[in-house]
Amino acid sequence: MIGAQILIECLKREGVEVIFGYPGGQVLPIFDRLYDAEVKFILTRHEQAAAHAADGFARATGKVGVCLATSGPGATNLTTGIANAYMDSIPMIAITGQVKTFLIGNDAFQEADVTGITRPITKHNYLVKDVKDLAKVVREAFYIATSGRPGPVLIDIPSDVQLADTDFIWPETVNIRSYNPTSFGHPGQIKKAAKFIASARKPVIYAGGGVISSDASSELFELAEKIPAPVTWTMMGIGCFPTTHKLSLGMLGMHGTAYANHAIMESDLIIAVGARFDDRVTGRIDAFAPNAKVIHIDIDPSSISKNVRVDIPIVGDAKNILIELNSHIKKSSDTTDWLKTVTGFKRKHPLRYKEGDKIKPQHVIEQIYEATNGEAIITTEVGQNQMWACQWFKYSSPRTFISSGGLGTMGFGFPAAMGAKVGFPDKVVFDIAGDGSIQMNIQELATCVSNKINVKVAILNNGYLGMVRQWQELFYKRRYSQVNITSPDFVKLAESYGAVGIKITNPKDVRPAIDKALAIDNTVFLDFHIEPEENVYPMVPAGEALNRMIEGLA
């Protein structure tokens, strides 16, 4: 079997249903084999979008996302998408062509040192120089990408290796002596955590993306109700706990709810599960939760005690640890007064916005929530659109909110929506976008239309790069520098691609437009012309303590 065929066979055995990618000179043998293969191939219009689509597919389905590009520029175009997946611990396999082995290092046409470039943005990477190693490498790559703290793995395959012939030997098992992720937590630590929980009077559960990647939502739910303790989550944790539940505090941090931030600051025990105390979450680190002991459950030992001092670290898979922890919690803790206090925070500092003559972005998102009965998969771009999408859609289940967390990649949401829709063709997938972000991967309209991937895009069009404008307004004396952004006529643009565009300028037309979009069996751009200088509140200014929020309408 030649290398290209071995690759396709391995992907099949790993259960890969779809590949997102783009052909080119150094992957011709692979594409020749793809011509006859069963695996579905989605041809994007830019390699960056292929990586984001694979990422979106992975986040929505929990399976591995696979993208494929040629050497040189094909591979470098993937890198933003790979870095994005790396920061958010998303299992992804990126396959790139490389110049022939004897040309490597010669500055050959379309050559780039792709394993060198991607070393700091992959969990691991491989340059396959011998076809005999290929099957083993692919097997290892999938194992590494999906185990422990998941992440992207890149496989760089020179074109002569793709053509070289060898016997195909599928390794039944993977054994990497230098890689043994911990999956069960230390029993002694778990017992100690249960004791801390029993004596806590003001506990808060702080849940992150790890709860979603380890599929631990129901265990988290059980823990919250057993204690009972209020639950707040990071942006990556959205969907791990139902927003409408009485113990829900919503998202915390810079643009989190005021009540979540107040609860964290007053708590006496933080139970962190699959979260990493990112600077957008903690605010000023030395002022963070001054009276709280910290239990930190995480699969990655390097996340523990990185930013905050931890009293009880428990390394392992969140689901396994929570099952064990729940079994040690025999009766509920005395948290009645605390829950009353927290309810008081909620009543005193609700999320709010003011209706006006112009369309309010928060209203658009509320209407999308209602029109879809809360059952849509929401993807976002980055900036104000993203924060409003976090705040105003009431997520109730994991893998229904897909957003670029760690890297904050504008242009992510639209291709990620494609990936999610490919994973769930029967679900409504909505990308909440800004007029700036959507233009960063707008070429994917062609991919959507030609593959009948019908996603809906709500452009919150304010004529600004809104989040940067907000910072310039609040912290740079309204000196608006390079944040006015012009856009094409999104309706005509969508139409020219064969999609549908609808422009909405009046608040009363918001809901009918959303309903109309949902009824159209095509990709739809909803161009909402919103209040141009609407800000995202509450907001913790960078470097301030979490309880020093600007609440906007207070």
Next chain:
Amino acid sequence: MRHTISVLVENKPGVLARVAGLFSARGYNISSLAVSETLDPTVSYITMVIEAKDEKVLEQIKKQLNKLIDIITITDFTKKEHVDRELILVKINYSSKSKAKLDSLLDKQVSKIIYSKGDSAIIEVVGEQEPLKQLLVILNEQFGIKELVRSGRIAMG
């Protein structure tokens, strides 16, 4: 504070770049680095002297190293009984007239003249950090050091 750490890694292309890249990407400092093969051809041994301002930074460095797939084990010699050595080649100003004076300074066990020509001599010095440092100071004061090459520290527990 300086810490000696040894790392057993897979002997594969790019592993050293992974280790070095991790240090530069995360802003850690390497004071010295020694890489060599071992009896097992599939394994290489890296000894590093690293600077960490506190225990927390040292912990992070070790944890981050551990995340690299090709790293097999990490040994931190900071709180462990161990011996360490470094080899230094030092070129000094020298003439045969000063042989007796130089001989009196050198301890045959750890330092000796291995080459001399014209107005220079190269001395090999092997030892622990403190005696090495003292000898270098003396050599510089009394002869003048022209050139210096250090192998980096290696350690064994």
